[in-house]
Amino acid sequence: xxxxxxxxxxxxxxxxxxxxxxxxxxxxxxxxxxxxxxxxxxxxxxxxxxxxxxxxxxxxxxxxxxxxxxxxxxxxxxxxxxxxxxxxxxxxxxxxxxxxxxxxxxxxxxxxxxxxxxxxxxxxxxxxxxxxxxxxxxxxxxxxxxxxxxxxxxxxxxxxxxxxxxxxxxxxxxxxxxxxxxxxxxxxxxx
Numbered sequence: 051x052x053x054x055x056x057x058x059x060x061x062x063x064x065x066x067x068x069x070x071x072x073x074x075x076x077x078x079x080x081x082x083x084x085x086x087x088x089x090x091x092x093x094x095x096x097x098x099x100x101x102x103x104x105x106x107x108x109x110x111x112x113x114x115x116x117x118x119x120x121x122x123x124x125x126x127x128x129x130x131x132x133x134x135x136x137x138x139x140x141x142x143x144x145x146x147x148x149x150x151x152x153x154x155x156x157x158x159x160x161x162x163x164x165x166x167x168x169x170x171x172x173x174x175x176x177x178x179x180x181x182x183x184x185x186x187x188x189x190x191x192x193x194x195x196x197x198x199x200x201x202x203x204x205x206x207x208x209x210x211x212x213x214x215x216x217x218x219x220x221x222x223x224x225x226x227x228x229x230x231x232x233x234x235x236x237x238x239x240x241x
Contacts, residue, residue, distance in 0.1 A: 063127075063217035072225045075189075079229055082185075086178045086236060093174065098241055100175035103168055108159050109238035112152050113230065119148035120227040123197070123220045130216050135204045138216070142201045145223070149194050156187055182233055189226045196222055 090097045122145035129138040163169075163176075170180045196219045203212055 063221055065214055065218045068218040068221055072221060076225060076229070079185075079232075082178075082182060083232060083236060086182065089174050089178065090240075096173060097175045100173055100179075101238070101241070103163070103166070104179070104238055105159060105162065106238050108155055109234050112155050112159075113234050115148045115152040115155065116227045116230045119145040119152070120224055122148060123223050126200075127213075127216055127220045130204065130213055139201055139204050142197055142204070146194060146197050146201070149190055149197065152190055153187065153194075156183065156190075179237055182237065186226070186229055186233055189229065193223050193226045 122141045126138040126141035126145065129135075129141060160180075168176055170177055200216050200219045203215060206212065
């Protein structure tokens, strides 16, 4: 018995325009990360001292939520490709629940800092902390909107365009996850 294998062209998930947006967004964050590192090198002791005011456990918990959310979104794409729209919706809901948990923890963390008198104007470290995590939080909120849209789009019969849209949204969400991993390392772990 012989099997015929079809040669498949490599498939870049999502739409090309989404990749342009993702690369542009990542370039912007890369510039901010480089600027953060530049200012950190000018005041290592001050930045390390300020880092001690961060709650590493909350940062790690948010990392768990972001990684788990990304995993759920990847499973949603896999289920949609297999034609299992209801299962894909379930995975998207789980991913959104993790994202909402991230937002709740981040707001708790912000409240904790503000109650202690630590604000955007406290020092350079906290200026970057609030700027970088706030910008990331905006991406999480936008991503929640995208995931919600994707969940609703799976109510319709899944066609090629629905899968491409789902892949595009998932690519954006994975970018948000990657950005958090870098932020967690830079802000919470780098000593």
